C-alpha cells in the first residue's frame with residue numbers, strides 16, 4: 104500500500120465525524136430518575152421506564168436539555184425552539200425497549216461551526232494550500248474555500264450539521280468467544296445501567312480533509328465540552344466516542360465519493376491512524392479499478408487495518424417515527440438566554456485573552472489552553488505576577504515553563520492532577536524570576552523544576568542548597584578567567 108503523503112498527491116480525502124458524548128456530569132438518566140453511575144453493580148440502576156415495562160412513561164431530563172443547548176451555543180449552533188423526539192427501531196438486547204429515543208430532522212442544535220488552527224507538521228498534509236500566502240483564503244468554488252492561511256499553517260472553518268439528543272444503550276458482554284467478541288461466544292450478558300444515559304451526538308459536515316484535521320477537531324471539541332462541564336469526556340471509559348466517515352475523490356473534483364464509516368476510534372491516535380489507513384486502502388481499491396462499498400468498518404489498532412463489520416443500513420431501515428409518548432419540546436427565549444448566561448470563558452476566548460493581555464504568541468496561547476488545568480494555572484501565576492513591578496514580563500517564561508516542562512511532566516505522570524503536584528503558582532513564579540534575573544541558567548531552571556517536583560521544595564531553597572547560583576558579576580568572572588589562563592600557558596599557546 105502507498106503511504107499517506109503519496110496518496111494525498113492524487114486524491115483528496117473527505118472526512119465527516121459523528122461524535123457521541125455521554126452527559127456524565129448529570130445526576131440521572133435521560134427519561135427516568137435512575138442514577139448515573141459508571142462501574143456500579145450490573146442492573147442496579149434500572150426502572151420500568153428505562154426497561155420499557157408496559158405503561159411506563161418517559162419524562163425528559165431538563166438538565167440534559169440545558170447541557171445540549173450549552174453545547175450548541177459553545178459551537179456556534181442555532182438553537183431550534185421546537186424539536187421532537189423520535190423512535191429509532193432496532194432489535195438488539197442492549198436496549199430493552201427495542202428502540203432508541205433520539206431526534207429527527209430537526210435537532211435542538213443546528214448549523215454550527217468550529218474554526219480549527221492547524222500548524223506545524225499537521226498543516227503539511229494539506230498540499231492543496233501550498234500556493235496560499237499568509238492571510239489568503241482558498242478560492243471560492245474550490246475545496247480550500249473554507250481555509251485561511253496563517254504564518255505557520257492555516258485555519259479551517261468546519262461546519263457542524265447538528266447536535267441532537269439521544270440516549271445510550273446498555274452494555275453487552277459476550278462470554279466464551281475470543282477477546283469478548285460475539286463470534287464464538289456461548290452466551291452474552293447485558294447490563295442496563297448505562298441504558299438511557301443522556302447522550303448527545305454531534306455530526307460535522309464533510310468539511311475535514313486530513314486525518315490531522317479530524318484529530319484536531321475531536322481534541323478541540325473535547326476541550327470545549329470539558330470547559331462547559333457537560334461530560335468527563337473519557338475516551339477510555341467510552342463517554343466520548345467518535346465514528347469517522349471518509350471518502351476519496353480525485354484532486355480537483357468537487358463531487359463526493361462513496362464513504363465508509365470507521366468505528367472504534369477510541370483515542371486521538373486511533374482516529375488519526377484509522378483514517379490514514381482507510382484513505383490508503385480506498386486509494387488502492389480505486390486505483391486497481393475497484394469500487395468502494397458504503398459499509399461500516401472496524402479499526403484494529405494492533406493489526407493496523409480496518410475490517411468490514413456490516414454493510415451500511417439506511418435511515419429507512421430504522422423506521423424512524425415520532426415518539427408518541429413525548430410531546431414536541433418547546434424552548435422559551437428565557438430558557439435559552441438563561442443557558443447562555445451560564446457559558447463560561449471558552450478555550451478560544453481564553454487564548455485570545457492570553458494573547459491580548461500578556462502579549463503571548465497565538466501558538467503559546469493556544470497550547471496553554473489545551474488543558475483547562477494548565478490554563479487555570481497560568482492565570483493563577485499571572486495573578487501573582489501582577490503584584491510585581493512589570494509582572495507581565497513573566498508571561499512568556501511562565502508560558503514556556505507550562506507548555507514545555509509542566510506538560511512533559513504531566514505526560515509522563517499520567518493521571519496526576521496538576522493541582523496535586525508540588526508545583527504551586529508561587530513556586531512557578533519564583534522559578535521564572537530566578538531565571539529572569541540571570542541567577543540561574545535556563546538549563547539549571549529545568550533542573551530546579553524537576554527537583555521541585557521530586558522533593559517538594561521551594562526554588563530559592565533548592566538553588567541555595569545546591570549552590571547553583573550562577574555568577575553574573577562580569578568582574579568576578581573575568582578574574583577567574585585570567586587565573587585559568589595564567590595557570591595553563593601551554594594550552595593557551597596551543598590555542599593561539
Ligand code: ADP
Nearest residue numbers: 117118119120307308309348349350359360362
Ligand atoms: P449516513 O446517512 O450514512 O449516516 P450522513 O449523511 O448522516 O450519512 O453523514 C454522516 C457523516 O458522514 C457526516 O459527518 C457527514 O459529514 C459525513 N459524510 C457524508 N457523506 C460523506 C462522504 N461522501 N464522504 C465523507 N464523509 C461524508
Ligand code: ZN
Nearest residue numbers: 135137150153
Ligand atoms: Zn430508569
Ligand code: MG
Nearest residue numbers: 121306417418
Ligand atoms: Mg447519519
